Amino acid sequence: MRLSADVRYPASAAEVGRMLADPGFVDARDEATHPLSHSARVEGSPEGAFVVRSTRVMPTDDVPQVARRFVGDSLELHQTDSWTAPSADGGRTGTMTIEVVGAPVVLRADLRLEADGDGACTERMAGDLKASVPLVGGALEKAAEPAVRAAIRSEEAVGRRWLAERAG
Structure with missing residues (x-):
């Protein structure tokens, strides 16, 4: 399933790059998704290339039944940016x-x-959400899409607050 999203930030691309590489922002971003637990690390710096690795253990209370049977009471997400x-x-x-x-x-x-x-910038995301399960893969992708979109909007809200708190 193809997914795309644009997030516009009221800050320069350089400022947003620094934010995305800030361990404090990554922690706030992950906390906003209400995980059972989470950890993250940033490798590199915003002056150059950097990688953000994050692990979140999420409850599956809101996961549709078709997907819950594959993941149980919680699911572990590994994100690498x-x-x-x-x-x-x-x-x-x-x-x-x-x-x-x-x-x-x-x-x-x-x-x-x-x-x-x-003075603003846009973060653009375009990619594919794939569930490799015969017969129910499409249903799993559709079940996961709202959670992915909610996480994008959550990151946008956290980012806007982060930038506003540090402006000036």
């Missing part, structure tokens, strides 16, 4: 992978952080 060094305007490209441990579900996406020219 890899970003290139910034261009002159602060923009950069990257990739994101989210894997569900113990279930054949993965999201692979290309990322772009683009300066908008008005």
